[in-house]
Amino acid sequence: MARNSQSDYTGWQVVIGLETHAQLSTASKIFSGASTAFGAEPNTQASVVDLALPGVLPVLNRGAVERAIRFGLAVGATIAPRSVFARKNYFYPDLPKGYQISQYEIPVVQGGSLACIVEGKGFEPYAKTVRLTRAHLEEDAGKSLHEDYSGMSGIDLNRAGTPLLEIVTEPDIQVDDIEQAASEAVAYARALHSLVTWLGICDGNMQEGSFRCDANVSVRRPGAGLGTRCEIKNLNSFRFMHQAIVYEAKRQIDLIDAGDRVVQETRLYDPDRDETRSMRSKEDAMDYRYFPDPDLLPLEIDAAWIERVRAELPELPAAKRTRFASAYGLSDYDAGLLTADAATAGYFEQVVAALPPGQAKLAANWINGDVAAAVNAAAGSIATCPVDAARLAGLLVRVADGTINQKAAKEVFAALWSGEGATADAVIESRGLRQISDAGALVAIVQAVLAANPKSVEEFRAGKEKAFNALVGQVMKQSRGKANPQQVNDILRDKLAG
């Protein structure tokens, strides 16, 4: 569509609600005993129940329910003592029964909220809480394969019956700036992703479709009633989610500016063209004829079950963040980064435990800095980081006791990352990175540098502080980076003053 280049999109508020399908990490399907493992040969993981052969019946996997309860407790929701499975009826070749078993009027998880930290360009990070409407259990459909079969469609029912938790928010993202609205949506999605993986109820793999977000986007003038929304699908990365929301909000504003109106519909995001395209409009929306599934009794969850799950819950990210901040004297920001996922938090606590007291800040700086950067650059995760917690601790011990300086520490870290040397100490020895703290040796280097740089000395004495830094640089260079920077400073000031 033609973009109205005159529009600057100010004076509009973007409203977003999100629906996320999290694939639950059960070994078998929600209503059959077939495996849920990803990537098997088509139709090898479809039981008679998944194939919907005549005479089969569903039996609920309690592991899926348990994961829903975990989630509900973690977001402070109400766990319904009695919830109902309903049939959502529609025909599609990869929907074997001709209906999907879902929850409709009475979902298992009701209410709750999720806190997240919103970050982006042009504003300081801030905390945001998004209220959840509900989360309900349902089964996934199979897959239609339209390529590779000339003139025919293939059906793979391996995914059919995979347990999903659909998590629905209130339209709580209401922001006057498009980019910031998208940032809030992404912050929520990231927080949700980290929570479900933290709880171990979902592997969070967005490429394999284990964590799928749909965004309901509408725009309005601030203070006006809610605008007509469009549901955006196929947001299979956080980056695409941001781009899709920005595109969609602008599209809607352009439409209204042009005197047109937004049509309620489902739109698919195309990351290659960075645009959303209409999938189906409300006019051809299906009547799903929901009704309670007579093959399944209402799901009853007693208080004892809830309490058992509660007792097994890990420390939740918010509690851990608070504890990290107070127990280790970290900033909220650092504590937030360290508790973004369970693996990072565990890594941090292992490192701190191996360090002398008072070095938690050092550990936090390294994990949120060099470690995170290296992990991101390698597109890996902290769990597969080649510098494990013990090795990083070995390195930080040497930073803390002054054996090496920060510059050398970075070198040691890179060496450990690439597999050179089993421990920091081994790398320090083999590379000769031990910091020079011997005053005699440093005085000799300083005097040589002063003698070789009379111009800088003159400038410093004329009041140019910059010249001092140049001299420090020269000393560090001469020491091949091993000089203790604080000592160099002190000696240099002393000699220049003399």
Add this chain to the structure above:
Amino acid sequence: MNHVLHRMSLAELARHLAAREVSAVDLARHFLGRIERHRGLNAFLDIRPEVTLAQAQAADARRARGEAGALLGIPVAHKDIFVTRDFASTAASRMLEGYMSPFDATVVDRLAKVGMVTLGKVNCDEFAMGSSNENSAYGPVLNPWDTSAVPGGSSGGSSAAVAARIAPVATATDTGGSIREPAAFCGITGTKPTYGRPSRWGMIAFASSLDTAGLMTVSAEDAAWVLSAMCGFDPNDSTSVDRPDEDFTRDLARPIAGLRIGVPKEFFAAGLQPDVERAVRGALETYRSMGATLVDISLPNAELGIPVYYVVAPAECSSNLSRFDGVRYGHRAKDYGDLADMIKRSRAEGFGPEPKRRILIGTYVLSHGYYDAYYIKAQQVRRLIADEFQQAFTQCDVIAGPVTTSVAFGFGEKAADPVSMYMSDLYTIPGSLAGVPSVSIPCGFGEGANASRPVGLQLMSNYFDEARLLGIAHQYQLATDWHRRVPAAFAG
């Protein structure tokens, strides 16, 4: 002895088997021969003598190894609603012509485990939808008592097979009367246990909240033996009731004296044919003479059973039958455009008129804007009817009345008028909606032109009271011989 094998009770057959006077193979051959001889009834849809004889040999081998058991080697026919590994499972529909299931229904499996031998699959109304067996895609079954009359439905193949003594026992299913009505029309004993007592795993679903597996037998005593083996908790069926297996023969000898029989006035109102009423009242008198007390009761909302049923059952059926789309198995149209067109044409060709009618009704009552007015309202009335039964059972131990308003009707008589056909289940639907166990036992014949057409007495008890219910039926059968009568053409 062979010429009388088909006239024996299961207990007699079991005695002969135990005494090695007859083998399971002898029994299988005898009944397979009778099935062959009476093919004209169109009761069977699939027979595979080599499979049956292999099962019979296996039963004999088990006995030779020292196994006993009342049902070891007894033949049984299965309604084509139960899926079977060794016989085609079609639900009497073109949609599933030749369909072979990779597994056996739990009911089939449990009976095989005690050594019963499968004679084959018997005909029924398509997807168990009908009251006359005229809805089978493979042609109607004839009533052995009068071949111009329908055998009833949907379990018409089961009832005709037992009435003609071409099978000593047949499984059946009852959703709104599909066991009791054909049992009444064919002069045999039909047993529908409590909903949730037998497993539904492997029953091709019609209306899941009503579908109940049961039996067609000559007598209540036979039913008690087989039902004990057939029923039990099944973890594959979430609506299966988790109770220990029971011996339903335990109350067979219990006397009638002191029994309170509730007689609902709504079951004797306008519409009940005089000859049926006379036979049923005669049966009630027999009970009174045996020491029972007749108690007038009322089931005021029972008459709403039919409208409630024809909302709930089609709603569930419209969804249950969605899996038949031609994609994975079953009928697929030869010519079609896109995927949606393939599904449409396959279903248009595969389903007969009655399933289509019920899918349409069910789709309508579940659709947006009608759901509350039809489906929710129907469920509320269903609850009221179930409550009325509980109220009634505070006044009586068992409820008795007619099974149907009339004896078996003629072919084509009601086929053109679905509503009058639906009225065939007037007295059986309330018990289905409540889920209570119920039996139909023969208690006489019609009059005049209907003199060769049997009449059934319906007995209903409270939930899980099957043992007592069958005992009450058995005591009547000790005092009468209606259940022993065999249509002349099938006696020898």
